[in-house]
Amino acid sequence: MRFPFDKATPILDRLNENGFEAYVVGGAVRDYLLGRPIHDIDITTSAHPDEVVTLFQRTIPVGLQHGTVAVLLNGRSFEVTTFRSENGYDDFRHPNQVTFETSLDKDLMRRDFTINALAMDRTGKVIDLFGGQDDMKLKHLRTVGIAEERITEDPLRMMRGIRFVSELGFSLGEDEREAFSKKSVLLKKISVERIDQEMNKLLAGATVSDALRLLFNTGCSRALPLLDKTVAREELFSVRFDLLKSEGERWAAFLRTLGMTDISTFSSAWKWPVSRKKSVGLLLKYEGNYKLLNWDKFSVYSSGPELAHSVERLEAALGKTSVEGLERKERLIDRLWQDCPIRSRSELPVSGHNLIRWSGKEPGPWLSAAIEQLEKEVVTGKVPNEQEGIKRWFMAWQEKQKNQF
Known part of the structure; x- marks a missing residue:
């Protein structure tokens, strides 16, 4: 060689x-x-x-x-x-x-x-x-030496082992499985940051369902933050994690199937970065209101196409829409996004300063309400994205709202 x-x-x-x-x-x-x-x-x-x-x-x-x-x-x-x-x-x-x-x-x-x-x-x-080479051929995961000794030295090896099951599609040896079950409580000795790193890789593996079964069946899950009393429902093991493309999507699917909705508490316990907390929270908020969601120009503009695609992938992964349905929704989202006259508020030819000058009023809650409504009117094509047309719309809108200011 x-x-x-x-x-x-x-x-x-x-x-x-x-x-x-x-x-x-x-x-x-x-x-x-x-x-x-x-x-x-x-x-x-x-x-x-x-x-x-x-x-x-x-x-x-x-x-x-x-x-x-x-x-x-x-x-x-x-x-x-x-x-x-x-x-x-x-x-x-x-x-x-x-x-x-x-x-x-x-x-x-x-x-x-x-x-x-x-x-x-x-x-x-x-x-x-x-x-090791024979184990690779047999797709077996075994410890070097006595499993309990290797695990007691560094309990994170249990999480690493379950992660390897997910990434490689290997099966855990019987001695190792028994040792994981017996020593699972030792995971409480490991920092949550190291646990989180392994969970991220585990959730991204090719055979994540097998790994999650192992995580819960060995009792290792009960030693993880806020999962001590959580029982995995069968739907967790049927999630199409392969359809998901980001950490946030995978965590959202994991937590949704466990029935965990308090993202703030969970993210604090797991010491998540703010970016992941925000992305998972938004995904679960949209997913929780999915039946009321109808993608149109303004909803795609408001969420952004990336989040819209993530929501649809999450729905498909959870088995609530088909893969074919996912593909149709993704094409619809892309088409709606392409048809949006603007992609962000910065593309409007006016700012809050213009609205204040035209209104002759001091800034107040009315200003953010006016800008939000203006964005919707422009995105849906009811108002042209040019200054004169926007001014005419604003003066008419102000007249209708004057009693509220």
Whole structure:
């Protein structure tokens, strides 16, 4: 097998030329063997961190205490980590003791799953000590060593495992499933930010329904914020997540099927960014009023085409409209958007200053009401988008509203 990680070649060559062992390790090897896109390329070596720093011109000491140095090469960053073993995880995340090793074997033994305990040398030879390649062929997910021990070291491995089930379509081993069920409560020890990262990837996986079943059936869900008393209804497992295109859409589908409507409380508990809170809240608001929703120029203008498409994808994913119906609605939304005379308030040839001058009044609540009504009149074609026509409309509108000002 040829060495497939060309961008990392200069790093391995330099380490080897100076008498050190060096291998590409972990997810990059796994994804290459599975034919998946390769993202980060991590390297493990017998060289100590100070030796790595000496050998390369541009480095960043990202985790010297754990033996990791980032090597910058041709605009990319590669994490180069010294062979190591780990002992004790009192905080359920960081090892109490890290020991630099001279053996690749010891380094691979500390990894979480067999499919991640793979290394490749400069010749393209794969080092597989725990049957990771066989597990990939069988689509099995097993831990390296005793499942309960691996999980107790870092309980996030349960979420990572369930995420791998979603992303790879693998099945969890029986020992691992039993360990997940037994140790699920330990997820409470993990920061919600790390949980959230794994959930985002889980919800975006190709076999997300299988992963969600595993999440709830093992009891791992009960250790997650605000999901402790939540029972997954069968409709959750039939959601067409493959139709959804954004984090917000996937979270909206997840929460809707669980019957969770208090987005403010949920987003706070999960420490969501404001942008996600807003997008999920808007989606669920529109979805909750979907029966009253009739897409026309003004509703598409008000929501924007992106949100309108998201609403329709959510409805289809929840099984409330068909895929064919989704396609028809998306074509309608695009056509209505194309026909809108303006795409935003800034395209109006007048501003609030014009309306104030024409009215001879002080600014007040009437101003925002006038502008909102003006937008609707222009978008629906009842008023031409030119200043004189708008002025005539405004003077007539003001006359009708004068008793309210």
